[in-house]
Amino acid sequence: MYTIKKVAEMTGISGHTLRFYDKEGLFPYVARDQNNVRVFSDEDLEWVRTVKCLRDTGMPLAEAKEYVQLCLQGDATIPRRYEMLRKQLQKAEQHLVEIQDRMNTLKMKTEYYKGVLEGKRQDLWNPVHFTRADRKPQRKEKDPSSMPA
Template sequence: MKKPSPFEGLSDRTPKYTVKEVADKLGMTTYTVRYYDNAGLIPGVDRTGGNIRMFSDHNLAWLQLIHCLRMTGLPIDEVRHYIKMCLKGESTIPERAELIFKQEKVLREQLKMLKKQMDILAYKKQHYQELLAGHGADRCNPKVLLEEPSIVPAE
């Protein structure tokens, strides 16, 4: 069974959302939304007569993808290149696929590192819960120097 698209229902190109509404909808800051737009990453953003950005559902789909790629560590220039390839059409599918496969590998490595960090924090949390309950002594922290070492050379 095919997974549902995270972009389902995001094909309407009618401008209807302000920067603030987009930020709230997607869980981003208004600064991030403006930054992506100023960087030329969001195709087809409209503006009102008063120069206010107005976003469509279609723009939201682009923003989700752009933000996802950025959060995996893909540099802005590479995101821009990816978007240009998308707009170019199907001839760029092999190169786009390669980029996505590479970023998936990067993200899997990040997940491994986060899992290791979470394991350490879980251990420390349990340790502190035991200490707070009055069980045991604090023996799992790196030793702290009791006094500063002398940095004055001996005469």
């Protein structure tokens, strides 16, 4: 049996969030001890990990609650649960493609600036170079000497 503190350490979910999720019905079997303190079993940890996975992939809380409720209703809900997870997987895959694209851009720019630092090329990617020469920035940089210490 595990306390909220231990489950938080094991899963990376804050104690506050674990309590909130429990109040929302996402952990249907969590018991309480004689002092009314939540105690999680190994089976409860599987619910926690499942909910964490759903939330970490962007599933809204209401849908995660629906998924848990469907699980509690039994095998007749497997088609609906399958469909929910399939859609969530598609969203996660699309998000991964977007993140990979951003990472590729960052890799390309870091390699470019590495070349600038090594004196192999000029800094032509600075957006300052993309504007007309007669154009001035709208915001003025504050003079560091005039800022409070």
